Amino acid sequence: MIHRSHPQFSLCGLNCALCPRYNTVGPSRCPGCGALKFSEFHPTCAIMTCNNKKEQAAFCFQCSSYPCARYQGDDKDSFITYVNRLRDLHQARLDLDVYLQNLEQKTRILRHLLERYDDGRSKSFFCLAVNLLQTDDLLEVLDSLTESSDTKAVRQQLSTMAQKRGISIALRK
Numbered sequence: 584m585i586h587r588s589h590p591q592f593s594l595c596g597l598n599c600a601l602c603p604r605y606n607t608v609g610p611s612r613c614p615g616c617g618a619l620k621f622s623e624f625h626p627t628c629a630i631m632t633c634n635n636k637k638e639q640a641a642f643c644f645q646c647s648s649y650p651c652a653r654y655q656g657d658d659k660d661s662f663i664t665y666v667n668r669l670r671d672l673h674q675a676r677l678d679l680d681v682y683l684q685n686l687e688q689k690t691r692i693l694r695h696l697l698e699r700y701d702d703g704r705s706k707s708f709f710c711l712a713v714n715l716l717q718t719d720d721l722l723e724v725l726d727s728l729t730e731s732s733d734t735k736a737v738r739q740q741l742s743t744m745a746q747k748r749g750i751s752i753a754l755r756k
Contacts, residue, residue: 587641591690592616592642596669597668598714599663600687600693606694654669660754664754667714689714696713700734717748721744
């Protein structure tokens with residue numbers, strides 16, 4: 584298996600850096616797509632297997648078969664949402680550096696939320712919110728927070744922003 588230089592953004596377009604498993608402290612922490620020890624966490628990743636057998640591209644959008652049948656039926660999620668996967672791949676295809684800069688900004692926002700407001704039960708919610716909302720919306724929510732803002736208030740503000748945008752902050756089962 585090839586090791587990828589950007590494990591925070593997966594081969595298939597998932598934002599690993601915004602996944603609860605990537606943001607776990609301890610031995611169950613996933614290192615991100617294609618990073619060292621990735622296969623210990625995802626030994627049967629069908630997209631990674633396909634890529635290893637074919638073109639060994641850094642991202643699926645670089646494959647001559649993209650988008651292939653593997654991208655049909657993205658109506659269920661795992662630990663992370665697949666809702667924006669094709670959109671994110673498209674944006675990365677247009678300008679990977681700009682996309683990775685935006686992902687890094689979202690990663691910093693997520694770290695801030697987790698360090699300051701995680702009550703031990705909000706990690707998945709914060710990961711979903713940061714993954715689904717646009718960076719400007721997240722910054723607007725952060726700007727509105729006060730010193731007394733607690734987890735419940737932050738979750739409510741993120742939910743309100745998502746509702747304004749027609750977004751559901753929930754994994755699809």
